[in-house]
Amino acid sequence: MCVLGPLKKSFIMKSKIFIFILVLTSSLILACNQNPSPKTPPIEKPTDDTTSISVFSFINEEGMLVKTRFNVPEGYKRIESAPNTWESFLQNLPLKAHGSQVKLYDGTLKSNTSAYLAVVDLSIGNRDLHQCADAIMRLRADYFNAQEKYSEIEFLFVTGKRSNYKTWLGTRQPNAKNYWAYLENVFDGASTLSLNKQLIHVEVDQLQIGDVFIKGGSPGHAVIVVDKCTNAKGEVKFMLAQSYMPAQETQILVNPASPESPWYDLNFGENMISAEYTFTKDQLKRF
Numbered sequence: 001m002c003v004l005g006p007l008k009k010s011f012i013m014k015s016k017i018f019i020f021i022l023v024l025t026s027s028l029i030l031a032c033n034q035n036p037s038p039k040t041p042p043i044e045k046p047t048d049d050t051t052s053i054s055v056f057s058f059i060n061e062e063g064m065l066v067k068t069r070f071n072v073p074e075g076y077k078r079i080e081s082a083p084n085t086w087e088s089f090l091q092n093l094p095l096k097a098h099g100s101q102v103k104l105y106d107g108t109l110k111s112n113t114s115a116y117l118a119v120v121d122l123s124i125g126n127r128d129l130h131q132c133a134d135a136i137m138r139l140r141a142d143y144f145n146a147q148e149k150y151s152e153i154e155f156l157f158v159t160g161k162r163s164n165y166k167t168w169l170g171t172r173q174p175n176a177k178n179y180w181a182y183l184e185n186v187f188d189g190a191s192t193l194s195l196n197k198q199l200i201h202v203e204v205d206q207l208q209i210g211d212v213f214i215k216g217g218s219p220g221h222a223v224i225v226v227d228k229c230t231n232a233k234g235e236v237k238f239m240l241a242q243s244y245m246p247a248q249e250t251q252i253l254v255n256p257a258s259p260e261s262p263w264y265d266l267n268f269g270e271n272m273i274s275a276e277y278t279f280t281k282d283q284l285k286r287f
Contacts, residue, residue, distance in 0.1 A: 051098070057116065058261045066239070066252065067091040069098070069118055070262050072229040073237060077210065079228045082189040086287070087209035089143045090226040093241075094121040095111065095252070105130065105247040115275040116251035117262050125180065128247045129187035132222045133195045135250045136212055137242030138183055139224065140287060141165070150174055153182075156198040157189035192220035199285035204266065207238060213272060213279040213287050219245065221277040223253065236266035240274055 056074060063069035072078050081087035081153075093248050096119040102110035103119075105128050110116075124130040130138065144152040149250075153165035164176075165182050172178050196216030202208075207225060214222040227239035239262045240253045253275040255261045264272070272279045 003129055006125040010013040032086070058263070059098065062119075062209045064095055064097075065091070066093045066095065066118075066226055069095050070227070070239065070252070073231075073261070073263055075146070076231045076235075076237060079230065081209065082256065086143055086149070087139075089146075090139065090209055090224070090241075093139075095119065095228060096161065102249045102251050107237075110244075110248055110251075114259070115254060117254050120250035122250060124243075124247060124249055125184060127184065130243055130244050130247040130249075131187075131245050133190060133192045133214070133220075134187040134247075135241075136224045137186055137190060137195065139250075141183060141186075145174075145179060148174070155186050155190050156194045157186075158191055158194045159189065161189070163189065192216045192222050193218065196220070196285070199287060201282075202284055202286045203209055204281045204284050207236065207266060207284060208286070209238075211284055213240075213274070213283050214285055215277075215279060215283055221279075223274055223277070223279075226252070237263040238266060239263060242274070242276070244276060 036265075058071050058072075058073075060069055060071055067078060078091075079087070081091055098118070100119045101113060102116060103124075104110060105124055105126055122138075124135075141153045141155075144150070150166040150169065151164065154162055156162055162185055165179075168182050169178060170183070192214055193216040196214050199212060199214065202211060207228070209228050210270075211223050211225045212222055213225075214220065221242075221244075223240045223242040224240045225238050228236065229238075230236050241250050242253055243250050252262050255264050256273060256275050264274070268281070270281055272281065272283075
């Protein structure tokens with residue numbers, strides 16, 4: 001028989017107490033883990049909605065006509081012109097690809113690229129003739145020529161003489177070569193002085209597509225209304241086209257008060273400030 005000494009008994013007793021405390025502590029820890037404290041909710045990051053906001057643009061780069069290249073201002077509606085009218089002809093003018101630059105008659109580029117937003121896709125020849133009034137007379141002639149209404153093509157010269165295309169043709173055929181020869185003869189003999197006399201005055205609040213802001217002079221200037229839109233309040237905006245000096249391609253003008261827009265506000269006051277010239281409200285005329 002083995003008899004434990006007093007020291008060994010004391011050691012065994014302490015070991016049992018230690019084991020009991022260890023078991024009790026483990027139980028308490030396990031019990032605590034059964035009900036963990038709630039997790040801290042994740043911090044929500046602010047959302048960036050800018051990618052879902054559509055930015056309005058006046059320009060539709062894919063559009064190849066006046067009425068399809070340019071969007072009307074928000075809240076406005078484009079005037080719908082009847083087919084085969086002078087107004088419809090201008091709204092449907094063909095445009096060069098977006099970003100094209102205006103060329104002068106000699107092939108060089110117009111220096112003031114900030115004056116326009118688009119270039120009309122019509123050839124102008126290689127002589128210094130297709131300037132401001134000439135471009136407007138050319139558009140008017142093109143409108144009638146497309147419909148073979150040759151007798152309607154007539155312009156006043158500075159000399160006071162009138163030049164009628166059908167009369168000018170005589171026995172010649174109305175082909176492209178003869179037509180351009182006639183136009184260059186008109187460009188050479190007419191100007192803002194004679195065109196100003198040929199057109200009739202209209203009040204600015206009666207503005208229509210096809211009307212012309214013109215100041216006859218040497219030099220004077222002229223621009224033509226090629227589009228128009230209105231809103232529910234009856235407010236009107238319009239679009240302008242021009243050629244300039246030296247002879248250059250016809251261009252759709254920017255509104256200098258709103259450099260990304262081709263639309264001018266009809267409520268402009270006493271003076272209509274276009275991209276490269278200022279007219280008064282009394283200088284609006286019509287064919």
